[in-house]
Amino acid sequence: MAERRSTGTADVKVFAPGGKGERRRREILDNAAKLISKVGYSNASLEDIAAANKISKSALYHYFRSRDEILFAMHEVLADDFLEHAKTVEEAGGSAVEMLSAAIRKMVVANESIPGYVQAFFDHYRELPPRFRRRAHARSDEYTRFVEGILEKGVANGEFRPLPVHATALAIFGMCNWTNRWFRPSGPMSGTAIADAWTDLVLGGLRSGDRAPAAGA
Secondary structure (H helix, E strand, O other), rough: OOOEEEEOOOEEEEEOOOHHHHHHHHHHHHHHHHHHHHHOHHHHHHHHHHHHHOOOOHHHHHEEEEEEHHHHHHHHHHHHHHHHHHHHHHHHHHOHHHHEEEEEEEEHHHHOEEEEEEEHHHHHHHHOOOHHHHHHHHHHHHHHHHHHHHHHHHHHOOOOOOHHHHHHHHHHHHHHHHHHHHOOOOOOOOHHHHHHHHHHHHHOOOOOOOOOOOOOO
């Protein structure tokens, strides 16, 4: 059974977790993500999304009532995936170095594992209606706080040298998030190899024993 349920600022159709309807809904989103990654959100009509899923437009309305709802649902899938990973990393504990390495790997490898969702998030976030955008922004902030918490932990226990936490987190996001602009699965480097390179760059600047010499020294 499906129902309309409020999700903070947005009212969307939801299905029983793990049920047939929810699984079919995810299949539709996966195909929509592939389509949007090829033609762009603006050029992907409901008819096109229905065709990509080999169903009628009326059948598509059983799961989503608008393109905006589809785009929002894609944001929710990505947010769920990242926040669940964050929870796993926090529960596992470990050093700040280990936790930050896991976070960087997750951000970069997502461009390889779920590229359509990543592209939809970064390229089409501003096309979400305000009621959807507010929730997407709040969940993005939640992940930002997760990374900031890792940096704070590293500074507190001496793993990282003291740096402005929020600005440093934004710098890390900038490096990782920009990867989606140029990364290609068929390219010379895998997502894992890029993640390893970015991790070396970030940790090289953060570790308390890796201070760069002062200018002019």
